[in-house]
Amino acid sequence: MTTIRDGVFPLGSVLNDIFELCGTGFLLGDGTVALTAGHVIDQAARRGPLVGLFVVGSTWHSELVVDCEVHPEHDVAVVRFGRAVGPSIVQVSGDVQLSSAVYHGWGYPDYVAEEDRSGGEPPQPGAVATVNPDLIFRQGYVRRRLGWALPYSSFKGSSFLELSEVFGSCCSGAPLILMTSIGRGPWKCMGIYVGERSGHHTQSVGLAVPGDVFASWAPSLVGQPLESLPPSG
Known part of the structure; x- marks a missing residue:
């Protein structure tokens, strides 16, 4: 069953194998492209490779953003993944x-x-803080x-x-x-x-x-107006 978490995902950058949360994104169309705020792209790109996090089973997995395009007039951006990473739920x-x-x-x-979810337990030796x-x-x-x-x-x-x-x-x-x-x-x-x-x-x-x-915007990464992309989920 498709859930909201399948189509709305954390977006951030990776530096030294550590994920840093920068914003939120949501999938469109066939699940290969997504929308976010333009300033999220600008901030994340200065820190390291841009990735989205998606749940596979019960574990977060990162998916590399292979390209992005920022709207020329508004604080909106589209990102593209190398494959369909999940179902889209909105239009x-x-x-x-x-x-x-x-x-x-x-x-x-x-x-x-x-949030600290250790329940008050001290961290294990050598443990790395996770998001x-x-x-x-x-x-x-x-x-x-x-x-x-x-x-x-x-x-x-x-x-x-x-x-x-x-x-x-x-x-x-x-x-x-x-x-x-x-x-x-x-x-x-x-x-x-x-x-x-x-x-x-x-x-x-x-x-x-x-x-x-921005509904009528047709980014070169998409090739058609955003409003023409139906949800797949």
Whole structure:
């Protein structure tokens, strides 16, 4: 049976055989390509080879990213693996979403991956700390749509969804699924989570790139618009 964890995965870099979590990605189409946030690619590439982690049996296995392409205007990127690494469960939607749209989201926050799960037991001699990503669920709503570039921000683009929920560090690249599409055909990806925003006079809010600004993008790695890739799972 296909699960959400089969299509939404941790994305990071490997240095000296140690995986460092950088973000979240999700598979599209036949499972050879995936989407994430553009800044995740930029950060991970500076540290080492880019890989995704996928569960095989009950163990995490790494899969090397062989190519990637960043959107020219928005904080979105597509990555390609050398083979199909799992089923895709979502389809990018070009429908415009505004205030009050309700979403479900899943990502891999770093604070969970770095939890001490020893139960208080001292580490074994020579033991190496490992990362244990867990897929975390969020549900929320769109507060408003922003149609301008964010000052003093590293998020590329001039169109964002302001969200009620903050997902956490390393959830950048997580898919936002339009809640009304669940159980009614393909799950619609209405946006990609990219981070959070806070100010002196406002609460912290999440930010996402709306699906309608990248749904028609046809990366050279894919050769067709993203919205034309149906889920395989």
